[in-house]
Amino acid sequence: MEFLLDPSIWVGLFTLIILEIVLGIDNLVFIAILVKKLPPAQRDKAPARAKEYWTLALTAVDVMLHVPKRPRYLPKKVEAIGQELKQVEAQSLTYEGAAANAEAVRLVETAEHSIDALMERWNIWKKGEALYPNYLLANQAAVRRKVRIRRLLILTAAQMHEQATVADAVQVMEDQRRVGIEIFYAFREDLVQSPTFQRLEDDFRTYGAAEDMNAAMFDREVLIFSQRYGTVPLGMVGTPIPITMINRLQITWKPDMVRALDPAPLFDMTRYVFEYRSPLPFHEQRERFIVSFRELSNPAL
Numbered sequence: 212m213e214f215l216l217d218p219s220i221w222v223g224l225f226t227l228i229i230l231e232i233v234l235g236i237d238n239l240v241f242i243a244i245l246v247k248k249l250p251p252a253q254r255d256k257a258p259a260r261a262k263e264y265w266t267l268a269l270t271a272v273d274v275m276l277h278v279p280k281r282p283r284y285l286p287k288k289v290e291a292i293g294q295e296l297k298q299v300e301a302q303s304l305t306y307e308g309a310a311a312n313a314e315a316v317r318l319v320e321t322a323e324h325s326i327d328a329l330m331e332r333w334n335i336w337k338k339g340e341a342l343y344p345n346y347l348l349a350n351q352a353a354v355r356r357k358v359r360i361r362r363l364l365i366l367t368a369a370q371m372h373e374q375a376t377v378a379d380a381v382q383v384m385e386d387q388r389r390v391g392i393e394i395f396y397a398f399r400e401d402l403v404q405s406p407t408f409q410r411l412e413d414d415f416r417t418y419g420a421a422e423d424m425n426a427a428m429f430d431r432e433v434l435i436f437s438q439r440y441g442t443v444p445l446g447m448v449g450t451p452i453p454i455t456m457i458n459r460l461q462i463t464w465k466p467d468m469v470r471a472l473d474p475a476p477l478f479d480m481t482r483y484v485f486e487y488r489s490p491l492p493f494h495e496q497r498e499r500f501i502v503s504f505r506e507l508s509n510p511a512l
Contacts (some may be wrong), residue, residue: 303463305438311460312341318429318462319349326353326360328427329474331399332440333364335425335455336383347386354391361478362387363395365402365424368504371497384487394487398500400507401483407476408483414471425457426474434469435462 278289298304306314319326335341350360364384370376380396387394402408415424419438426436439459444451463469477484485496 302465329363331423351390361393
């Protein structure tokens with residue numbers, strides 16, 4: 212049983228434990244017996260890391276053998292944890308529905324240094340929409356922990372011609388600025404002229420992102436991005452309010468994806484990207500954009 216002293220063996224055994232969360236407990240019992248049968252002298256010689264894996268394995272065994280069937284929430288919760296852990300090996304996690312929004316909040320809560328985000332579906336930040344107020348509160352708490360947050364809203368010409376939508380954009384950016392987030396904006400019709408943005412957009416499509424990009428990088432090591440959106444009615448009294456939801460969210464720490472989909476370079480594009488400071492400069496920039504867009508669309512005029 213000398214092999215049990217090798218920490219690398221326990222990496223593999225712990226993987227088996229995770230699989231058994233979904234597939235059964237026979238192998239868990241076998242693993243527990245192996246650990247408990249290990250002679251004390253061999254246990255004393257084991258590296259510290261091997262002992263850590265023993266503790267982890269035995270704890271997992273104990274938990275799995277004592278999960279009650281009621282309330283039903285408990286076995287369902289354990290099963291969900293098992294499904295998540297099975298995805299970890301692929302360096303990506305996928306969440307759907309309300310769980311997608313909840314997991315985004317958890318990621319913000321774990322950020323230590325920085326969050327860089329870009330949002331085309333920025334309307335989900337509006338008051339009454341899916342990310343308000345829980346995600347905004349999590350961002351606010353992160354700023355208080357000295358996490359630097361930069362967020363770029365991508366606005367369109369069609370949106371900038373609608374006064375109600377313009378007012379929504381200002382509300383969202385004011386909310387962000389007031390809690391200490393560095394908020395930026397860009398007009399899509401200008402931004403698409405940038406090779407950097409074109410490359411980023413192509414890479415997001417390659418990796419299965421939604422047509423309207425929403426993505427965030429946490430501490431330069433974990434990336435989240437939306438793969439699908441949906442609209443659901445909220446409320447049963449009177450006219451239901453349509454709420455935009457992220458129906459499918461991917462979290463990844465794959466080095467190639469983190470490198471390719473990093474939104475950080477967009478914040479250095481001073482020609483197309485503007486920092487939001489207050490409503491007045493924003494409205495002035497919006498007017499300049501509308502005039503230039505009109506001239507570009509109607510060169511004969």
